[in-house]
Amino acid sequence: MELERLKDAVGLITLSEEAKERILNLNGRRMQIRRQRGRIYKGVTAACVAVVLLACMMFLPAADSPEWSVNAYAQGTDGAEWIRLKPGERVLLQKEEGKEYYRLKIDIPGRYWYEKDIIILGQDHIWVDGDEIYWLTDALFYTDVEEQTGYKLPEVMSDYLYIKILDEDNQITDLIRLEVSKEYGKCYVQLKD
């Protein structure tokens, strides 16, 4: 059987004495393998630590998030809904069904006070009533102010509503800065950082 010649051909391959000596010097190679494994373990450990740190970074802000919240009835991804405002996020306000005004709800467990409780934004009237904020458009003039006075209202307007949160000693512990803005007839609100 010709393929049996493979056995003869390969059988001629034998270890030389030098090779035997080199192979049996296992300690050096073992140290090398250990070092390689050590590097791998260090890499894996570093990656695990990085993942844990990243997870902590992701969850810590949630742990530090304030107890208070500002909620607005606004345009969400599935249509109009109550949305808890996140710092920096700007939302387009929507009117609740059957309501003539926009509405925001403040949920602050402790004591707080508004630095100002009324804002006039062009013809719009924004005011505070307890833990709710109302925004009535075209509230000040029932006839068009531009026709009456010749004054052209700007297309883009904004103002700030400040809410100061107090502790038991009436010391300010937190400040909520809420930007209300009107752009081309649309009303927006943004919780500032």
Add this chain to the structure above:
Amino acid sequence: MREDVEEIFFRYGNMLYRTAVVMLGNKSDAEDAVQDTLIRYMEHRREFKDEEHRKAWLLRVCINLCKNRLLFKKRHPQIEFAELTEYYEKSEDGWLAELLMRLPESYRAVLMMYYVMGYNIRETARILKITESAVKKRMERGRNRLREMVEKEGIMEWNWND
């Protein structure tokens, strides 16, 4: 840690080395593969059922280490077959060994186990952890590929009636 590593090396060293040389086509890589196999053996804590189990385990570990090295060599090609010709006095045997080494790794391992180590199909399948039908297919394809190469090279006469 095992104390009998030297004894094992003297018993199976050449067998492991031949396997590694055929698989890798490179002497120094083959020596490293044998050395790594012995280190794996030293660190292996489970007992072997019998001597045949130990031998099959060593072969499987050696082949797996060679496969790892082949993966590395794919990225860093370094064919050094020329250095192996020192083993051959008869040129035909040298060519045969070289053609075997040119086969794809999966065919090479099966032909090596069957024709050189003398394992049957079932044993080859167990050692390489593949099915018996896979062994048969690889063996047939490996033989065909080897025949094509022999015919193409035209170096030696070959009786294919076996």
